[in-house]
Amino acid sequence: MDGQLLSDTFVELTDTMVADFDIIDFLHVLTARSVELLDVSAAGLLLADPRGELRVVAASSEAARVLELFQLQSDQGPCLDCFRSGQPVGCVDLSADPRWPQFAHQAQQAGFSAVQALPMRLRDQVIGALNLFRGTVGAFDPEVVHVGQALADVATISLLHDRSMRRTDTLNEQLQTALNSRVVIEQAKGKLAERLGIDVNQAFTLLRDQARNSNQRLSDLARAVVDGTLALPAPGGSPRASRAGRIRQP
Amino acid sequence: MTSIERRGRVWGLVAEQAAARGRRVSAADVCAAVVPEVQVTGAWLSAGPDAQAGHLLQVTDEVARQIADLQLTLGEGPLLDASASSGPVLASELADGEWGSRWPAFGPAASQAGAAAVFAFPLVVGAIRAGVLGLYRDRPGPLSDFQLGDALVFADTATLLLLDAHERPADLNSYRAEIDQATGMLTEQLNVGITDAFVRLRAYAYVNDIQLADVARDIVARRLRLVLDP
Numbered sequence: 131m132d133g134q135l136l137s138d139t140f141v142e143l144t145d146t147m148v149a150d151f152d153i154i155d156f157l158h159v160l161t162a163r164s165v166e167l168l169d170v171s172a173a174g175l176l177l178a179d180p181r182g183e184l185r186v187v188a189a190s191s192e193a194a195r196v197l198e199l200f201q202l203q204s205d206q207g208p209c210l211d212c213f214r215s216g217q218p219v220g221c222v223d224l225s226a227d228p229r230w231p232q233f234a235h236q237a238q239q240a241g242f243s244a245v246q247a248l249p250m251r252l253r254d255q256v257i258g259a260l261n262l263f264r265g266t267v268g269a270f271d272p273e274v275v276h277v278g279q280a281l282a283d284v285a286t287i288s289l290l291h292d293r294s295m296r297r298t299d300t301l302n303e304q305l306q307t308a309l310n311s312r313v314v315i316e317q318a319k320g321k322l323a324e325r326l327g328i329d330v331n332q333a334f335t336l337l338r339d340q341a342r343n344s345n346q347r348l349s350d351l352a353r354a355v356v357d358g359t360l361a362l363p364a365p366g367g368s369p370r371a372s373r374a375g376r377i378r379q380p
Numbered sequence: 381m382t383s384i385e386r387r388g389r390v391w392g393l394v395a396e397q398a399a400a401r402g403r404r405v406s407a408a409d410v411c412a413a414v415v416p417e418v419q420v421t422g423a424w425l426s427a428g429p430d431a432q433a434g435h436l437l438q439v440t441d442e443v444a445r446q447i448a449d450l451q452l453t454l455g456e457g458p459l460l461d462a463s464a465s466s467g468p469v470l471a472s473e474l475a476d477g478e479w480g481s482r483w484p485a486f487g488p489a490a491s492q493a494g495a496a497a498v499f500a501f502p503l504v505v506g507a508i509r510a511g512v513l514g515l516y517r518d519r520p521g522p523l524s525d526f527q528l529g530d531a532l533v534f535a536d537t538a539t540l541l542l543l544d545a546h547e548r549p550a551d552l553n554s555y556r557a558e559i560d561q562a563t564g565m566l567t568e569q570l571n572v573g574i575t576d577a578f579v580r581l582r583a584y585a586y587v588n589d590i591q592l593a594d595v596a597r598d599i600v601a602r603r604l605r606l607v608l609d610p
Binding site for chain 1: 382383386465466467468469470472502504505506507522525528529532533536556557560561562563564565566567568569570573574580583584587588595600603604605606607608609
């Protein structure tokens, strides 16, 4: 483990009092550094929305994000169990685990063989879960679990501890704005996929590459796609569906 | 409380308001229902794709009307900011320096009108903009976590009611990426804007009595295409 990077990361995760602090950027740092430091393939993060439901707020890769989303949709998986119990939940071999059959299948499809979920918790309050995915079967190194939990703990304390109410409000504003941006991205994926006759994952790759190439924020580009303010390629002929649902003209 | 229970409870409170007035549930009922539940003094609801052009659909009292009007007159305030960022604006103390400098005209005018705290919730689903729900308190202070959760669910309910009359509590379940993806796909299939696509998707699920999430999944998997009857 890279000691210098580790100590830099701890500093990074406590530096939340800066004026332009952004909760989503902060949580992205947590997932990205987890991958760099802990020798895992991907990391994802679920956070409790004030409405009382869990939401995917950060992931080191799109595959990890989709897998987190899948757990929420199928209402099963190690991250949910971890959040509900407030305890770490691990699985060393997803091909031989009966606890979450749908999740295990989906995770293996995405190339993951083992998972470790760590609670984001301060005393009785569980605010989310950090999930580490690995491509190879086998137990996680105890040091990896230990350091992963330490990163999750530091991030949790930074978000919860010693905050004025005004700051809680700011975090909530940012979280809701980010969650809505994610919806815009999904809408743009659908629009592009249909227009170009590709699947939604390919549409995401297109959007992401375009955002990088034009140095735009993904959410801004997505909004321009959906609002129709960005000129799109001509329709590419969508695959035929097996059935057509008729709806009346308004 | 789970989010499903919360959504069901909020829906029930809004429906009670409608029943008490002897009419169908509409977005306007959200205002009366949200005030006692999240312990604010009053509420207003404006409808329309952007706050400047939006029209005031409902107010609970004269102060709420004044706050809503002030923002349009002065061209600044939480309603406009919430509409611009597509995220809530939680101004728990208007007299506080930070909010005062953000809205130098609106802050003092709203305080004069009788509001000490204002909370604005954009009624959005991604790129769809349906309006803004505003709440105010005559005393400063933040919404508690629980009140904020409730307020967000009231705003979700108002959004769906503004967009579409076919509301079913069963569809008020948690977020599904496929619903948003399917909505985007329908803009191309039906050659309509994102708001229309959303309404058509829900109408199809309602008319055919299928779960919204199931319709969306079929559209994304390209097992189902929606076509307009000529």
